[in-house]
Amino acid sequence: MRPLTEEETRLLFEKLAKYIGENIKLLVERPDGTYCFRLHKDRVYYVSEKILKLATNISRDKLVSLGTCFGKFTKTLKFRLHITALDYLAPYAKYKVWVKPGTEQSFLYGNHVLKSGLGRITESTAQYQGVVVYSMADIPLGFGVAAKSTQDCRRVDPMAIVVFHQADVGEYIRNEDTLT
Amino acid sequence: MAALIEDVLAEAERSGPGGLRSIHVEKPLELQFDLGNLTALDSNPLKPGSFRQDPEEFLRSLARDNTQLLVNAIWQLPSERQNEAIVAKLPQPTTRIPREKALPKTRPPTRWEEFAKLKGIQKKKKSNLAWDKEKKEWRRRWGYKRANDETKDWVIEVPETADPNEDQFAKRVTAKKERVAKNELSRLRNIARAQKSKVPGVGLAPTDQPSKVDLSKAIHVAKAATASVGKFQDKLPKEKEQRNAGKKRKFEPLIGDFSAERQKQLELLKIMSNKKPKLDLTRAVNRQLREDEQEEAAKRRKMHPKGRQGGKGHNQNRRKGQGRKPTTKQRGNRK
DSSP: OEEOOHHHHHHHHHHHHHHHGGGHHHHHSBTTBOEEEEEETTEEEEEEHHHHHHHTTSOTTTOOOOSEEEEEEOTTSOEEEOGGGHHHHGGGOSSEEEEOHHHHHHHHTTOOEEGGGEEEEOTTOOTTOEEEEEETTSOEEEEEEESSOHHHHHHSOTTSEEEEEEEETTHHHHTTTTOO | OHHHHHHHHHHHHHHTTSSSOOSOOOOSSOOEEETTTTEEEOOOOOOHHHHHHOHHHHHHHHHHHHHHHHHHHHHHSOEEEETTEEEEOOOOOOSOOOOSSOOOOOOOOOHHHHHHHHHTOOOOOOOSEEEETTTTEEEESSSTTBTTOGGGOSOOOOOTTSOTTSOHHHHHHHHHHHHHHHHHHHHHHHHHHHTTOOOOSOOOOOOSSOOHHHHHHHHHHHHTOSTTTTTTOOOOTTOOOOSSOSSOOOOOOTTOOHHHHHHHHHHHHHHHHHHSOSSOHHHHHHHHHHHHHHHHHHHHHHHOSSSOOOHHHHHHHHHHHSOOOSSOOOOSOOO
């Protein structure tokens, strides 16, 4: 377990900025406690200071997880965001996509969102912008990347993909083994 | 002169038992002898009174008596004559003396030994002799006049894949030298590891067929072997940059100063937000187009409140003519 280097912090923030923009500083500096990012076995964990101090008592090979896992760094130092970060992305998301009730299940199984399943989308979403996917009842389902800008979403045919799937809550069951 | 000698002898006769004391010593308890170490242990209790009266005399007589007994015991041993001297053969010492130095530490296992333990490889005991096919006799396995000696081959077949002008004998000699050097390096490395001393990390054992990893390592070593440690060397077109070269990386402490960490992160965020262009061209153009679209839609609604055509058809035709946004990458779904 170790703190992130400058390079790694930069990569992490760049990725997070795609989804929550400048709200990252609300994650870094919180009124209700000191939270920090720590790296353990290539995974980034967002953990409060209290829990971190407790976790130092566990040996490296026995420690599985601490706090919330935001994602992991691949071997070539690319950061991959995991679904476990949704709880922290959803409240600060800048661009949201609401999905119709029928398409919810399809998205939760890992499929992309088609134009026919799109309920609402925040105005002025750029193409390839990171978005958080909600159900019509405002429950965060996961996140993805907007395949089309809001403009184009209006004009495109119903079978076209509008949101690329990146992570959904169904992964908690599908990828139970790999999530920590 | 003769009178002097007579006087001395007469004196000795007169002193008798008091003067030259006899070789017999009476002791209540027998002494314990360790003749191997030439020691005697006297367990007789001391008489406190005689010690206090005349300590010097008491100690001297005690020492004399015990030495006499020890010498008597030595005379009892079997003796032999060596170079005009009578020598007694001492038996083995019986008292256990503690070690002078500590027990030697067990040698840490070498890399091969660790590997063998992991894999469960047992040491196979080889016999000393091997059968020499040519000479048809048993010879030692290695050393002087060994069986199947490769260096004594008077002809070596050139393999098909080899260069015909290559000297196979010299090749064997150099191969042997390389093997010896590699073994020596491994041995020294094992010793260094055992003593936890530093080993030069820039070491590549010379191999006949270096693998891809060996070659890339050799490239990096050679690149850094300049006066400015490779800073001004050009990079090859497909050369992979070494990520952690040599030294171990140093990280911040795990529970460092949290506020300092936070400050650094906030600064990083500020730099990142400064780098991002405030006026995103794409978004500006998009926004402009959106406004135009809304205007059009509003106008059309006013003109045709009921028979309103799909804004899509009109707008598209309109948009084709105009200069489109410069940087969007469309994925071919444009109508």
